[in-house]
Amino acid sequence: MADEITLEVARFRPGEDTEPVLQSYQVPLREQWAVLDGLSYIKDHLDGTLSFRWSCRMGICGSCGMTVNGDPQLSCATFLTDYAPGPIRIEPLHNFPVIRDLVVDIGDFMDKLPTVKPWLVRDVHSPLEEGEYLQTPEELEDYQQFSMCINCMLCYSACPVYALDQDFVGPAAIALAQRYNLDSRDEGADERLAVLSSPEGIWSCTFVGECSAACPKGVDPAGAIQRYKLTAATQAIKGLLMPRSRR
Ligand code: SF4
Numbered sequence: 454m455a456d457e458i459t460l461e462v463a464r465f466r467p468g469e470d471t472e473p474v475l476q477s478y479q480v481p482l483r484e485q486w487a488v489l490d491g492l493s494y495i496k497d498h499l500d501g502t503l504s505f506r507w508s509c510r511m512g513i514c515g516s517c518g519m520t521v522n523g524d525p526q527l528s529c530a531t532f533l534t535d536y537a538p539g540p541i542r543i544e545p546l547h548n549f550p551v552i553r554d555l556v557v558d559i560g561d562f563m564d565k566l567p568t569v570k571p572w573l574v575r576d577v578h579s580p581l582e583e584g585e586y587l588q589t590p591e592e593l594e595d596y597q598q599f600s601m602c603i604n605c606m607l608c609y610s611a612c613p614v615y616a617l618d619q620d621f622v623g624p625a626a627i628a629l630a631q632r633y634n635l636d637s638r639d640e641g642a643d644e645r646l647a648v649l650s651s652p653e654g655i656w657s658c659t660f661v662g663e664c665s666a667a668c669p670k671g672v673d674p675a676g677a678i679q680r681y682k683l684t685a686a687t688q689a690i691k692g693l694l695m696p697r698s699r700r
């Protein structure tokens with residue numbers, strides 16, 4: 454195995470560049486090094502002006518998403534040796550405005566997320582002395598997969614619908630809405646219905662499935678969307694026949 458590998462890194466300086474340019478760096482090719490380690494090496498030893506986001510280095514915080522050789526990846530969980538002998542092209546996540554170099558603006562997602570109320574909604578709060586809202590392992594299993602989301606935005610970067618229509622609520626926000634809709638303690642499904650079943654919600658999804666393929670946490674947002682399509686269609690029919698019901 455070679456000692457070094459070439460990283461071709463997208464550079465973009467706001468106010469100076471009109472479009473990103475690729476800059477090449479040689480970094481050590483070490484077996485245990487992730488792409489993020491290569492970028493940190495550049496930052497520490499070759500070019501301190503390189504900008505990128507990271508925090509946990511262990512696939513939990515969701516902040517290090519980048520496009521690696523064309524695919525959205527967590528750079529802390531993507532290893533240099535998997536791309537040897539290189540070069541490896543590292544670009545910002547697609548479908549988001551670039552702030553600088555590999556840093557993207559996810560403000561659009563942050564604005565959309567609260568519209569689906571990703572928290573437990575209760576009509577009536579039981580008094581504290583009545584204890585916790587308990588649920589069975591089966592009830593937990595119903596939504597647990599969707600609770601694994603780390604807001605990394607890889608699914609938005611992979612989504613061809615979001616690429617064309619940024620009004621689309623998008624895969625993670627819908628999966629997170631389902632995380633609460635399917636929680637036995639939640640009573641907010643009716644409040645989420647209007648946003649989720651709007652033209653910018655589930656019905657925009659053409660079920661390409663790239664979001665689920667890109668997700669590093671096995672959330673399966675495409676599955677969440679298809680499941681909710683069935684719910685929304687059933688709700689629409691029930692709405693004609695009887696008062697409110699949910700899920
Ligand atoms: S659904 Fe998966 S890919 Fe999308 S933000 Fe959540 S963890 Fe990331």
Ligand code: FES
Binds near residue numbers: 510513518529530
């Ligand atoms: S640095 Fe936290 S997920 Fe990669």
